[in-house]
Structure formats: structure tokens, C-alpha cells
């Protein structure tokens with residue numbers, strides 16, 4: 001990248017690139033300490049859901065400022081322990097027209113922890129949890145380890161069929177991943193309304209992980225499940241939980257911070273009765289980074305969404321050239337591409353084939369049986385690195 005923030009890019013076309021999103025260097029990426037770029041053989045990394053982009057300058061500056069001044073106990077007496085619940089509530093109103101209740105917000109270390117907390121209090125061992133599959137692997141693992149059963153809702157999602165199956169399934173919770181990882185599906189307002197009706201009919205609590213919400217590509221729009229439930233089936237809003245974080249949107253997964261909204265009266269009653277120590281105090285660095293992201297990160301986010309949109313479109317042509325026959329539909333949201341490799345005849349798990357060709361992707365079968373023959377590819381990199389990744393996948 002030049003000093004004025006422009007970049008020649010793969011095509012030689014000069015693009016304004018003030019945040020260095022288009023000028024990533026693979027050797028530099030390999031020198032990063034995080035998990036993503038540390039795979040055997042120095043494979044190109046397109047697996048775990050971290051972005052290759054540098055964090056927003058506002059986040060970087062705030063973290064440096066803290067690290068160079070004071071990382072001792074915050075002044076709990078003078079300031080609220082964390083400004084984030086209030087900021088979160090305001091952000092939800094402004095962006096999504098949904099007003100979470102402040103007294104029902106709980107800060108946690110991470111989203112999967114929130115899912116576990118909700119399932120722990122809303123279900124018993126042996127109960128079933130309905131889940132859209134293929135599914136984010138930690139959901140499958142969490143449900144199985146907790147001794148709960150899974151009612152699968154296979155892609156492409158058929159909610160009439162789910163409605164019929166739930167009659168005998170013994171399900172207590174519908175666990176939504178909205179937007180959906182790995183398919184990139186954004187549930188429409190109509191779909192969410194339908195799911196709310198189903199939840200009402202079958203007495204389900206609905207736990208909605210909305211961590212990818214800000215990464216929704218127009219014309220798709222994200223509508224929080226709780227907002228739709230409140231408008232259409234209020235009894236379900238009182239049985240709903242929303243869990244999210246700034247960590248996918250702003251690439252801060254290592255900082256560990258998430259928020260849970262207990263719209264569910266049942267969950268609220270349990271959590272309100274627990275002491276503050278049960279949840280632990282939020283991490284000072286995560287709070288500072290999230291505050292900077294939500295108050296000063298908008299321009300960075302707009303630039304990231306532009307590159308992600310370009311990449312999700314470019315992948316269609318890249319696959320046609322390097323892996324002709326692979327099935328791919330650009331995701332409505334997220335930076336994750338769900339690729340059907342069955343027409344390529346690469347077996348149940350194509351990921352080792354791509355690993356041999358020098359690229360680490362997420363193996364489809366880890367997302368459940370519906371992931372056979374698929375891989376998930378992370379698009380959150382520069383257009384030039386994406387091209388290099390897909391070219392290598394072609395062998």
C-alpha cells in the first residue's frame with residue numbers, strides 16, 4: 001500500500017484503501033501469532049472465522065492507549081463497570097429497531113458460553129434442541145456434551161416439515177444461528193414470524209445467536225428474532241434469548257466479550273437470582289475495544305463490507321475457473337462461503353485434498369452429516385489473497 005492509502009491490487013487498478021484491507025501480504029499474515037495462519041506446512045488459511053484485515057484504527061489506538069497507561073482495576077466507583085450494555089441497547093435500536101431491556105443484559109466471555117448457559121437453564125438432559133443443519137460445529141458439540149438430543153432442520157430449511165416433526169420430538173429449545181453459519185442464509189422477517197408461530201405452538205424457548213448480524217449484505221436485512229417475536233407473537237418474545245458480540249464484525253475474537261439478552265422470563269428469573277461473581281467481570285481490553293468499535297468503527301466496517309461483497313461475488317467466477325462444477329451461492333451474510341464439492345468427486349471430506357494443495361479450509365463434515373462433500377471457505381481477506389487461495393485449491 002502507498003502512503004496515501006491507495007493500492008495497486010491484483011488488476012493494477014488503483015483503489016482507495018485507507019485501512020489496508022486490499023494490500024495484505026501472505027508472508028506477513030504467516031508471521032501473526034494467532035491460530036489462523038499457523039497450520040502445518042504453512043498452508044494458505046481460509047478456515048477459522050477470523051478476518052485477515054487489520055483491526056479498525058480506533059480499536060488499535062484504544063488498546064495501545066490502555067496498554068501504555070493502566071491495565072489495573074477499573075475505577076468501579078466512578079464509572080459503571082462497563083458502558084457496553086447501554087451502548088449495545090442503543091446500537092440495537094439505531095440499527096435494527098429492537099429495544100433490548102437493559103436489566104436483562106448480561107456480559108459474558110463469549111457467545112458459545114451464552115448458548116451453553118441458556119441451554120443449561122432452559123433444558124434438561126434428554127430434551128431435544130431444534131437446530132438448522134449444517135450447523136456451527138461448537139453448537140453440535142455443546143448440545144451433544146450436555147446430553148441433549150438434536151432435531152435437525154436440514155438445508156434448504158423447510159419449516160413446515162419442522163413444525164410437523166416437532167409434534168413428537170420432545171424439543172424444548174429452537175437454537176437459531178441468525179444469520180446462519182455456514183450457509184450464509186439470512187432468515188427473512190416472514191421466516192422469523194413463521195418460526196415464532198412454530199415456537200408458540202410447540203412451547204419452545206428460542207435462543208438466537210446473532211453474532212454475524214452486522215455482516216449482512218444488501219439487499220438482505222437483518223431483523224433480530226426477538227423484534228419479530230415481539231411484533232407478531234409476544235408470548236414467544238417472553239421465551240426468547242439473544243446472544244451476540246462485536247467480535248466477528250470487528251475481528252476481535254481473541255478479546256473475549258459477548259452479551260446475552262434474556263427476553264425469556266424463565267431465563268431472566270434464573271439469571272437475576274445469581275450473584276455478579278457467577279458471570280465474572282468483563283475484560284477491560286475487550287470493553288475498551290468494543291466501545292471504540294461501536295463508537296468510531298463505522299467507516300472501517302463499511303470498507304470491510306465492500307471488500308467482503310466484492311469477494312463473495314468474485315468467488316463465483318474463481319470457482320468456475322479453478323474448481324468447475326463446485327456448487328456455491330454467495331452468502332447473504334457472513335464472510336463464509338459454503339461450497340458443495342460433491343460434483344468434484346473429492347469424497348465425504350474434501351478438506352484434506354485441499355490441504356494437500358496447500359489450503360486450509362473448514363471440513364464440511366464437522367458441521368454435521370449435511371456437510372458431507374462440502375467445505376467452508378473464509379472470504380475475509382484481500383481480493384488478491386482470495387484469488388491465490390482458490391487458484392491453489394484448483395491444484
Ligand SMILES: Cc1ncc(COP(=O)(O)O)c(C=O)c1O
Nearest residue numbers: 049110111112136177181209211
Ligand atoms: C455463529 C457463531 N457463533 C459463535 C461464534 C464464536 O463466538 P465466541 O468466540 O464469542 O464464542 C462464531 C465464530 O465463528 C460463530 O460463527
